[in-house]
Each structure stands twice: as C-alpha cells, then as structure tokens.
Amino acid sequence: MPFYHRLGKIPHKRHTQFRKEDGSLFREEVMGTKGFSGIQSILYHHHPPTQVSQVKTIRNWRPELEEREANRYRHLLAADLPKQGDLIDGRVHLLVNEDVAIALVCPTEPMEYFFRNSDGDEVLFVHEGTGEFQSVFGSMSYRPGDYIVIPVGTTYRLKMDEGPQKFLVIESSGEITPPKRYRNEFGQLMEHSPYCERDIRVPETLDTFLEDGAFEIRVKAHGQLDAYTYNFHPFDVVGWDGYLYPWIFNVEDFEPITGRIHQPPPVHQTFSGPNFVVCSFVPRLYDYHPEAIPAPYWHSNVNSDEVLYYVKGNFMSRKGVREGSITLHPSGLPHGPHPGKVEASIGKQGTEELAVMIDTFRPLHVTKAAKEVEDPDYTYSWLP
Missing domain, CATH: 2.60.120.10 (Jelly Rolls)
Known part of the structure; x- marks a missing residue:
C-alpha cells in the first residue's frame, strides 16, 4: 500500500554516511520498482546484500499444462489436494497465464530457508491458520481472512503456528495495488472506497539479526527457482523507510x-x-x-x-x-x-x-x- 512508513534507525539524509558504533558504515540499499520511477524504500544493512557465497539451480518453476481440450466450465475440488511441503515447495499451481498464476498450498513443514519472488508481486490469502509473516521489512502476525500483499523482491518466510494451514496464492507478473478509482491524485483511499488506510496492517516490529552461518534464500526468477547462500542472516536490516513494503488487509x-x-x-x-x-x-x-x-x-x-x-x-x-x-x-x-x-x-x-x-x-x-x-x-x- 503506497503510503510512507519507517521502522528502526535511519540517517537524517539519504545517501549519506550512516555509521555503526564501531565506526564502520551501514550498507544502504535502494529497493524500488520501474527503474527509479516507481515506489521504493531504502534499507540499511549490516552487510552488503551482494555477498553471495554459493549459487545453484533448484528446479523449473513453470507447471505442466494439460493437453488442449474444449473450452468449458470447470470445477476443481481443490480441498482434495494433498497437504504437503512448506509454503513454497508445497504449492500446487492450478491455473496460469502470462500475467498471473493461481495456486493452493496446505503446508505441513516449516520454511527452513527464505524466499524471494523476483518476477512480480504475490498475494497470500489465508484460508486457515495463524502465525507470523517475517520479512526484511519486519514482522506481522497473520490470521484467517488476511490478504498478505508481498512486493516483488521481498525476502520473507512464514513462521506457522500449530494447526492446519491453507493459503490461496496469487503470483503476479507485476504490481498488485488497490484499484485506482478508489484513490485520489495523491494515492489516498477516498470516501467511497470499500476499505481505507485504517484497515491496513504494516510491519510494526523490526528485529535485526546479527548471526553468522549459512543462510539460504531461494529466489524465483525468469521461470526457475535458484538458491543463494549467504554467510549472514538476511534480516540484518537496522532500519528502513519508504513506500515499498509488505502489508496485510483482512x-x-x-x-x-x-x-x-x-x-x-x-x-x-x-x-x-x-x-x-x-x-x-x-x-x-x-x-x-x-x-x-x-x-x-x-x-x-x-x-x-x-x-x-x-x-x-x-x-x-x-x-x-x-x-x-x-x-x-x-x-x-x-x-x-x-x-x-x-x-x-x-x-x-x-x-x-x-x-x-x-x-x-x-x-x-x-x-x-x-x-x-x-x-x-x-x-x-x-x-x-
């Protein structure tokens, strides 16, 4: 949702020196869309986000399609799909085109890695389950009925509570936004909109992780899934501000x-x-x-x-x-x-x-x- 938000510690001016207590610099990252003409946020890391220690390809992301049949009404008994895997590997893609992919997932395993969709925005509709959505921008709790809107390029994972979990997944090739007809020239939701900014939940807790080790981020890009290993925890952000971040609407x-x-x-x-x-x-x-x-x-x-x-x-x-x-x-x-x-x-x-x-x-x-x-x-x- 494009309104300004900030969390953690940031310098007074962008693109200026911002130092740690030991005198070394925090690493500034500008994360934006449409080159430098779309919405963006600026994040401040403890480590350069480019320090990759290993890269490998995991699998092709594109689902197999049925043989061409007669155009007809379809009813999918999606409740019969298997409960399997984690939020990413457990996804069963059902309907796809050049703009959007619709999947269902009933994860039974925790995410032991982090995920980033670099091809477009995602929406997770929570049908069942509670837990915490954790990202480089901070954490938000989720519950049934939540639409979790995740901007392209966001590194995230889910921490699921006990009990059944079910998500409708909408993977886009571009941005997912509130309808333009409900927003004024400044982007504010107007009086005739069926929801407003008060209904939006944004990241409120930013925990900075200073852990060394081997941390895997799986990245969907160009129709395949790759894995990148870092020697530090990817949630090493000390602060950020801007208009680009995940948000939740119930x-x-x-x-x-x-x-x-x-x-x-x-x-x-x-x-x-x-x-x-x-x-x-x-x-x-x-x-x-x-x-x-x-x-x-x-x-x-x-x-x-x-x-x-x-x-x-x-x-x-x-x-x-x-x-x-x-x-x-x-x-x-x-x-x-x-x-x-x-x-x-x-x-x-x-x-x-x-x-x-x-x-x-x-x-x-x-x-x-x-x-x-x-x-x-x-x-x-x-x-x-």
Whole structure:
C-alpha cells in the first residue's frame, strides 16, 4: 500500500554516511520498482546484500499444462489436494497465464530457508491458520481472512503456528495495488472506497539479526527457482523507510457496496494486477428494490476468465461447490446461477458467503495438477 512508513534507525539524509558504533558504515540499499520511477524504500544493512557465497539451480518453476481440450466450465475440488511441503515447495499451481498464476498450498513443514519472488508481486490469502509473516521489512502476525500483499523482491518466510494451514496464492507478473478509482491524485483511499488506510496492517516490529552461518534464500526468477547462500542472516536490516513494503488487509474489513438492484462484480474489487483483478465476496445485505432479484444475472465473459475460490458460507448462486472449491468460467461462454437459484434468492435479506474472485483478461491455462481434482460433471450442471 503506497503510503510512507519507517521502522528502526535511519540517517537524517539519504545517501549519506550512516555509521555503526564501531565506526564502520551501514550498507544502504535502494529497493524500488520501474527503474527509479516507481515506489521504493531504502534499507540499511549490516552487510552488503551482494555477498553471495554459493549459487545453484533448484528446479523449473513453470507447471505442466494439460493437453488442449474444449473450452468449458470447470470445477476443481481443490480441498482434495494433498497437504504437503512448506509454503513454497508445497504449492500446487492450478491455473496460469502470462500475467498471473493461481495456486493452493496446505503446508505441513516449516520454511527452513527464505524466499524471494523476483518476477512480480504475490498475494497470500489465508484460508486457515495463524502465525507470523517475517520479512526484511519486519514482522506481522497473520490470521484467517488476511490478504498478505508481498512486493516483488521481498525476502520473507512464514513462521506457522500449530494447526492446519491453507493459503490461496496469487503470483503476479507485476504490481498488485488497490484499484485506482478508489484513490485520489495523491494515492489516498477516498470516501467511497470499500476499505481505507485504517484497515491496513504494516510491519510494526523490526528485529535485526546479527548471526553468522549459512543462510539460504531461494529466489524465483525468469521461470526457475535458484538458491543463494549467504554467510549472514538476511534480516540484518537496522532500519528502513519508504513506500515499498509488505502489508496485510483482512477481508472482514471489506465494506460491501450494495444497492436497490443487483450490483455488478466490480463493486467487489479489492486489488488490481496486470491484466487481472481480485474481488472479495463478503457477507452483505441483498438488494432492496421491492422486485429485486438478488441472484446474479446470467452474463457472458466476452474477454475475461472468471475464477472463484469458495472460502466459507452458503454460496447462493451455486450448487455442488464446497469450501475450498475453485470454479473457472472461461471467456466465450455465458454463465450464471444454477437451476432454481434465481427463484430461491427472491425475498432473501442477505448472504453469509465468503469467496475470492480473480478475473483475468487473458485466457487461463489449466495445469495437469488441476485436472487430477476436476469434477467432470460440472460442465453439465445447468441442465434441468
């Protein structure tokens, strides 16, 4: 979220001498986007962040795609995916294109290393679990319903509490930001926005680690995963300031926009990415026109694919989906409520559903892993 923040100790002026108690210099790092014309932060390290002692390639990051099949409605029983690995190696990529990759992960093992995505921003939606998100910018606690927004190039790891953990992962090829229409010319969220700066949680605790040893940072870059070993702890930052840092927004703080008649999906938009949007369907009152039909009308995604991740509640326009399901309604095909759902919605006062929607403006590709948990009957579930 681009507003100014600072933590720890920093010098009075940037790009000037900033010395430790022993007289040696802290190492200044400018971390920014779009060359030097995007948002940035300046971090002060105990060690030069370039001191790499070993480099190796771990694996190809790109998932395997299914063989090309007929364009159709898809329902992925993602709750049946295996619980495995850590936050990174346990990810199962399900839907991908040039702009975004959508994955699910139910980690069972702690991260024994650090991770950095150098290809774009990430969002982790916390479906289950609590813990601490630790990064070079400091620490934040997380809980169910949190969107953890992680800028490109951020070195981080999760410290998970005991109990089940489940995350919807959105990997972007660029920046993920609040929608522009909710911000004024200075970037401040305006009165008609469904959330504001008070709802944003930013790093508040900066612990500086002065440990020697062998510390591995795994970096996703150019479609592969590489490992870099450092002889010092990567969280050696004594202070930083700027506009670029991870932040958290909880879906419970999203204030739904309602009206007399059914509102279109853009009112649910929460974030913007390159050629895609992320929306939040939260508990809300239904439309209040005396003849309103609360269920959504049938609509054609002429130039976008629609993905819904069902978090919890009663999904008023769908039959057969359950918590943890993912549906894909691709471009070129009209879609809408299942049989009987329109009539059943009339007269209802509200809904308790909670879901995350991702609309992409370029077609998504289905992975082989997704194919393994597909419900083959979903395509025909609108038949009477």
